Structures are given as structure tokens and as C-alpha cells.
Amino acid sequence: MFAYFLKRLAFVLPIALAVSALCFSLVYLAPGDPLSAVLPSDASQETIEQVKADYGLDRPIPVQYVIWLGKALQGDLGKSISNGRAVAAEIGNAIGNSLMLAVLAASLGFTLGALLGIVAGYAHGSWLDRLLSTVAIAGVSVPHYWLGIVLVAVFSVKLNMLPAMGNGPGGPWVWSWEHFSYLILPAVTLSAIPAGIVMRSVRALVADTLKSEFVTGLVAKGMGHATVFRHLARNIAPTALAVVGVQLGYLMAGSILVETVFAWPGTGLLLNNAIQQRDIPLLQGTILVLAMFFVLLNLIVDMLQPLFDPRIRRS
Amino acid sequence: MNGTAMNGTAVGDDVKRPAMLASVRELSVRFASPQGAVHAVNGVSFDLAAGEVLGLIGESGSGKSVTLRALMRLLPESRTRIDGSIIVGGRNVMSLSRGLLNEYRGGTTAMIFQDPSLALDPVYTIGQQIAEAIRQHLDVSRSEARARALEALEMVRIPSARERLDSYPHEMSGGMRQRAMIALALAMKPRLILADEPTTALDATVQIQVLLLLRELQQQMGTSAIFVTHDLGVAAEICDRIAVMYAGRIVETGTATEVLRSPRHPYTQALMASTIHGSMRGQRIEGLAGSPPDLARLPAGCAFRARCTRAQAGCADAVPELLPHAGHAVACHVAQATQPLRAVPA
Numbered sequence: 001m002f003a004y005f006l007k008r009l010a011f012v013l014p015i016a017l018a019v020s021a022l023c024f025s026l027v028y029l030a031p032g033d034p035l036s037a038v039l040p041s042d043a044s045q046e047t048i049e050q051v052k053a054d055y056g057l058d059r060p061i062p063v064q065y066v067i068w069l070g071k072a073l074q075g076d077l078g079k080s081i082s083n084g085r086a087v088a089a090e091i092g093n094a095i096g097n098s099l100m101l102a103v104l105a106a107s108l109g110f111t112l113g114a115l116l117g118i119v120a121g122y123a124h125g126s127w128l129d130r131l132l133s134t135v136a137i138a139g140v141s142v143p144h145y146w147l148g149i150v151l152v153a154v155f156s157v158k159l160n161m162l163p164a165m166g167n168g169p170g171g172p173w174v175w176s177w178e179h180f181s182y183l184i185l186p187a188v189t190l191s192a193i194p195a196g197i198v199m200r201s202v203r204a205l206v207a208d209t210l211k212s213e214f215v216t217g218l219v220a221k222g223m224g225h226a227t228v229f230r231h232l233a234r235n236i237a238p239t240a241l242a243v244v245g246v247q248l249g250y251l252m253a254g255s256i257l258v259e260t261v262f263a264w265p266g267t268g269l270l271l272n273n274a275i276q277q278r279d280i281p282l283l284q285g286t287i288l289v290l291a292m293f294f295v296l297l298n299l300i301v302d303m304l305q306p307l308f309d310p311r312i313r314r315s
Numbered sequence: 316m317n318g319t320a321m322n323g324t325a326v327g328d329d330v331k332r333p334a335m336l337a338s339v340r341e342l343s344v345r346f347a348s349p350q351g352a353v354h355a356v357n358g359v360s361f362d363l364a365a366g367e368v369l370g371l372i373g374e375s376g377s378g379k380s381v382t383l384r385a386l387m388r389l390l391p392e393s394r395t396r397i398d399g400s401i402i403v404g405g406r407n408v409m410s411l412s413r414g415l416l417n418e419y420r421g422g423t424t425a426m427i428f429q430d431p432s433l434a435l436d437p438v439y440t441i442g443q444q445i446a447e448a449i450r451q452h453l454d455v456s457r458s459e460a461r462a463r464a465l466e467a468l469e470m471v472r473i474p475s476a477r478e479r480l481d482s483y484p485h486e487m488s489g490g491m492r493q494r495a496m497i498a499l500a501l502a503m504k505p506r507l508i509l510a511d512e513p514t515t516a517l518d519a520t521v522q523i524q525v526l527l528l529l530r531e532l533q534q535q536m537g538t539s540a541i542f543v544t545h546d547l548g549v550a551a552e553i554c555d556r557i558a559v560m561y562a563g564r565i566v567e568t569g570t571a572t573e574v575l576r577s578p579r580h581p582y583t584q585a586l587m588a589s590t591i592h593g594s595m596r597g598q599r600i601e602g603l604a605g606s607p608p609d610l611a612r613l614p615a616g617c618a619f620r621a622r623c624t625r626a627q628a629g630c631a632d633a634v635p636e637l638l639p640h641a642g643h644a645v646a647c648h649v650a651q652a653t654q655p656l657r658a659v660p661a
Contacts (some may be wrong), residue, residue, distance in 0.1 A: 043574055151491045213433035216389055220428075221448040221499065222421035231436050 008302045012295060019291045023284055024065045077285035082277045089286035090270060096146040097167055098266030101186055102251040109191035110244055113198025121206025139196030148189040148261040155185060165263040190255055194247040201243045205236040237308040245301035249294040336539045337363040337507055342399035344381050355381040359564040364485050368540045370554030376607045378563035380541045383509045387420055387459045404506055424454045425500035427510040431492040435484040441495045442480030445502050452503045467498035471528060490521035501532060508533065508540040526553060547590050559583045562608050562618035569643020579645040581623045625649045
């Protein structure tokens with residue numbers, strides 16, 4: 001068991017390193033000069049050289065990477081080119097907001113997806129299964145930003161029930177309905193895709209497992225529905241957990257459009273702004289943090305799986 | 316067992332067997348499929364006395380496993396139509412309520428599956444799986460159930476049984492898994508064991524050990540058993556009576572010695588000629604040509620006639636009835652016509 005954990009951990013290090021190198025170099029693969037965004041178009045060659053030296057952009061790219069990585073490991077992701085503030089602090093503010101949104105959207109999406117998936121899996125092949133599967137495909141296929149705009153049009157504009165933009169009436173976040181109400185529309189919008197994906201995975205897992213011989217074996221020894229379901233749940237848990245882990249990663253990283261539609265000040269909005277302003281240190285830092293989050297989530301999923309499946313534990 | 320009222324007697328009961336545990340009458344099973352109804356079992360009748368072992372023999376698709384699963388109502392209800400009657404231990408299995416059915420399954424009748432690596436839950440320990448079945452049928456505490464699970468494992472002579480309680484199925488060998496499966500089936504002391512090719516998935520050397528163990532425990536406990544197999548050697552070893560199935564019908568039945576020593580039905584004869592067990596050294600082993608008929612489109616008359624070397628024109632006219640014939644019962648127009656009938660004691 002312990003060896004398994006060490007092995008998983010050892011796998012993560014090279015992945016994290018590769019991800020960081022990719023994050024760093026991605027920006028250089030994109031066309032355009034990062035300096036053009038901050039410098040006036042008529043800047044002299046000297047000024048350009050000066051700014052380049054200030055940001056360390058005059059050195060070879062591998063050297064820049066090593067320096068950047070060394071600082072990143074100490075929590076220093078550099079300064080934003082557009083506003084001069086520390087990138088780490090900017091991300092720190094944004095990630096709390098994104099996490100709040102992602103956790104609520106995940107709870108909504110995973111609960112709904114798992115429930116509907118179990119129902120559809122038990123009713124495999126019936127009209128109910130077909131109806132639920134259609135809803136799930138719609139949930140996955142509908143573009144988020146469109147769904148967001150429709151929800152705003154209905155609940156904010158038409159019914160005037162929920163706020164359409166921002167993360168609160170101002171001031172620091174407190175747990176009150178007034179603040180919470182700002183979370184609802186973006187969270188519902190964001191939950192549509194994971195709900196659909198989790199539903200479809202769970203449906204397939206339940207339907208497949210119900211057909212397996214050990215379920216017949218349970219019935220043949222006289223076990224009731226509740227016991228059969230307990231066995232079923234334990235068998236599909238490791239795979240369902242992996243799907244959920246990946247989806248949680250997407251929720252953190254993939255909320256650019258939703259955060260932009262709702263002007264939710266999270267990492268997605270930050271990323272959007274960084275791209276628009278060609279703010280390279282901010283872009284690199286944000287992508288790095290999100291990628292590391294993804295790696296961490298997968299590590300957690302890997303660590304949790306053997307709790308459900310003894311075949312992973314002892315092999 | 317308790318003097319079940321029977322309307323009609325299964326043919327082939329050439330021995331008086333007063334204490335009937337199970338009685339199946341005109342069992343037929345049809346599955347709905349896109350190609351139309353699949354006639355998997357077509358009017359099967361047999362009786363089983365207490366302590367008796369019946370072997371159901373036939374090729375894949377002859378309806379033997381389906382018959383076995385019907386006896387426990389394990390077939391998917393939405394796609395299956397079952398007709399006929401199944402009486403086990405004086406209870407009509409076809410009309411059992413959900414609660415009584417769960418008492419019957421595992422309690423009165425237990426099943427041993429073909430492949431224990433599929434039929435056991437991979438993520439629960441052997442001990443958990445036996446103990447939960449015990450607790451389903453008997454009102455005992457967790458620790459008592461565990462103690463009884465240990466007894467069951469010791470009964471099937473699993474080495475270091477106490478440690479095996481906490482083993483998962485994937486940590487055991489095939490033979491040991493099948494022993495655990497037998498322990499699970501026998502832990503509730505059922506009156507009827509249904510064994511679906513219980514040794515097919517095992518190594519040849521382990522097969523005979525598991526078989527003899529099963530036979531020994533069955534005799535010790537006085538349990539009845541229905542043994543599905545395509546292996547005539549296995550059938551000869553452990554069955555008291557044999558029923559040979561073809562295309563969902565019993566085509567020949569009688570005591571094991573009778574049927575195996577003097578098979579009357581051309582299908583039984585062909586089966587025996589195609590096995591190594593039945594042949595003498597130097598004698599040619601003949602394969603059985605052709606394949607079983609499509610159960611969605613059964614031919615008129617005798618279903619075996621397309622593969623039968625002795626088929627005559629009359630074989631296409633009517634399905635041959637299973638009639639008492641020379642010591643046992645056979646469903647073949649040709650055999651019935653060519654061999655003298657012998658009186659069967661009532």
C-alpha cells in the first residue's frame with residue numbers, strides 16, 4: 001500500500017516538471033512580441049533593450065526557464081506586465097473564488113449526474129433511460145456561455161431573482177444569502193457539463209455491472225436490492241472517482257467562458273484578461289497553477305482508488 | 316419432500332422414488348430477441364428425489380443452463396417468458412413473492428457457478444461474501460456469521476482457512492476459488508444444489524478433486540443436486556440419473572448406468588462416440604457433425620434429424636415424445652420403432 005503511494009508520487013514529479021516547461025514555452029510558441037503590449041509603438045531601441053533586461057527577456061530561453069522555475073518554487077511568479085502587481089497574489093485572490101465556484105458546481109453536477117446515471121443504468125434500454133440520456137447529451141453539448149446568457153436572461157433580466165454579474169455586492173466575502181446568490185447562476189451553468197459526463201459514465205458502469213455474473217451470484221444467494229446496490233456502488237466507485245477527478249480539474253481550468261460571462265473574478269477571468277493584454281508572467285503563472293491543480297487532483301484520485309479496489313491495493 | 320401433489324409423472328421414473336424434493340413439469344422458457352422468440356427450453360419435465368443427483372447433459376445451447384437458472388428464477392424477467400411448474404420442497408417457485416423468493420434463493424436452493432472468478436464479487440473478501448449470505452438467511456450476529464463462514468471454508472478443506480476469510484477472490488487459485496464458491500453455496504445447508512458446469516473453468520488435475528469433494532459433501536449432507544455438464548465422464552462419476560438435452564428438450568433419460576451403458580438416442584450415441592472417456596484404445600473418436608439448430612427457428616419434427624445418421628422420412632412429421640423404452644426413456648421415432656418396448660413399473 002505504502003509502496004503504491006510512493007510509486008504514484010514518483011510518477012507525479014516528472015509530469016509536473018514537463019507541465020511547467022510546457023507552460024513556460026507555450027507563451028514563446030505564440031506569435032507576437034510580449035513587449036509590444038507594454039511599450040509605446042515609437043519606443044527607442046534602447047528603451048526596448050532596457051525593458052527586456054528588466055524582465056530578463058534578453059537571456060536564452062532555457063536560462064529564463066530555470067530562473068523562472070526556481071522563483072516559482074519559492075512562490076514568486078514574477079510581476080504582472082500590465083499592472084505591476086505580484087502574479088502570485090493575483091492568482092491567490094482569484095483561486096479562492098474559482099475554488100468556491102468549482103466546489104459548488106461540482107457538488108451540483110456530480111450529485112445530479114450520479115443520481116440520474118444510477119436511475120438510467122438500472123432502467124437501461126427503457127424509455128426513461130433514453131429520456132435521461134438525451135438530457136445528458138444536451139447538457140454536454142450546449143455551449144456553457146450560451147446557457148449562462150439564457151439563465152441570466154431568464155433569472156436576472158426577466159424574473160429579477162438573481163444577480164447576473166460579479167461575486168458580491170462589494171466588500172469581503174461573507175456567508176450570507178446576498179453573497180451566495182451571486183454564486184448560483186455561474187455554478188448552475190458550470191455544472192451542466194460535468195453532470196452530463198458523470199451521468200453518462202455512471203449509467204454505462206451501472207448497466208455493465210448489473211449484467212455481470214457476480215450480481216447474478218448475489219441474487220442467487222438471496223440478497224435484496226439494497227445489498228446488491230451496495231456491491232454495485234463499491235465496484236463502480238474507483239472508475240467513477242477517476243471521472244469525477246478529471247471533471248473537477250476541468251471545472252477549475254475550464255471556467256474561462258463562464259467566469260467571463262458572469263464577470264466572476266476567478267482564475268478563468270484572470271486568464272482571459274492576461275491573454276487579452278498579452279501579460280505573459282500572469283499567463284504563465286495562472287496556467288502553471290491550474291495545471292498543478294490538475295496534477296494534484298489526479299494524484300488524490302490515484303491515492304483514493306485503492307481504498308475501494310483491493311486489486312489495486314495489493315498488486 | 317412432503318408428498319407434493321403431482322399431476323402426471325415424469326417419464327423415465329423406472330425406479331420408485333417416494334420422497335420427491337423437486338418436481339418440474341412442462342417447463343418452457345422463451346426469450347424475446349430482435350430475431351423473434353428464442354425457444355430455449357421446450358417442455359422439460361423431471362423429478363428429483365431427496366439426496367439424488369441428476370445430470371443435465373448436452374452441447375452449448377441445448378437449454379441445460381437456462382433450465383438451471385429458471386429453477387432459481389435468475390433469468391431477466393422483462394425479456395423472458397417461463398411456463399410450466401417448478402415445485403421445490405413443496406413450494407411453487409414460480410409464484411413465490413419477492414421476500415419468499417429471497418429466502419428460497421440460497422436458503423432452500425443454492426447455485427454453484429461455472430466460473431467463480433466472475434461469480435464472486437472482486438472487491439469483497441471471501442469471508443464477507445459468505446457471512447453476508449449467512450446473515451441474510453439466519454438471524455445471527457456478525458461474529459457468529461464469520462465463525463460459520465470459517466466452518467464452511469474448513470468443510471471444503473481450504474488450506475489455512477482462517478487467513479482465507481480475509482482474502483479477495485483474485486488472491487486465490489482457480490481451484491481454491493471454486494472451493495470457496497462451494498463453501499458459500501453449502502453454508503446455508505440448502506436442500507438442493509444447482510451446479511452449472513462447476514469444474515469447466517478449472518485445470519484438469521483440480522477438476523477431479525473439486526468434483527469428488529462436491530460429491531462427498533452432497534452425500535454427507537443428503538442434499539439433492541442438479542449437475543449441468545457436457546462432460547460424460549463427469550456425469551458417470553457423480554450422477555445417479557442423467558437427462559440428455561437437445562434443442563431445449565430432454566431426448567433421453569434414465570439412471571446414469573442405463574443411459575451411459577446402453578444409449579438409445581442417436582444424439583446420446585453420437586455424444587458418447589465423440590468423447591475420449593467412452594472410447595476404447597485404438598478406436599476412432601468421431602466428432603458430431605453440424606451444429607445445434609437455431610432456437611429462434613426450430614424445425615418441425617425432431618430437432619436432431621438434420622445431424623442424425625439414422626433419420627427417416629417420418630422424423631420431420633412430429634416431435635418425438637419422451638416414452639419409456641427398454642429400461643429408460645427416449646424421444647426418438649427410429650429408436651422407438653426398432654427396439655422392443657419394455658414394461659415400466661408404475
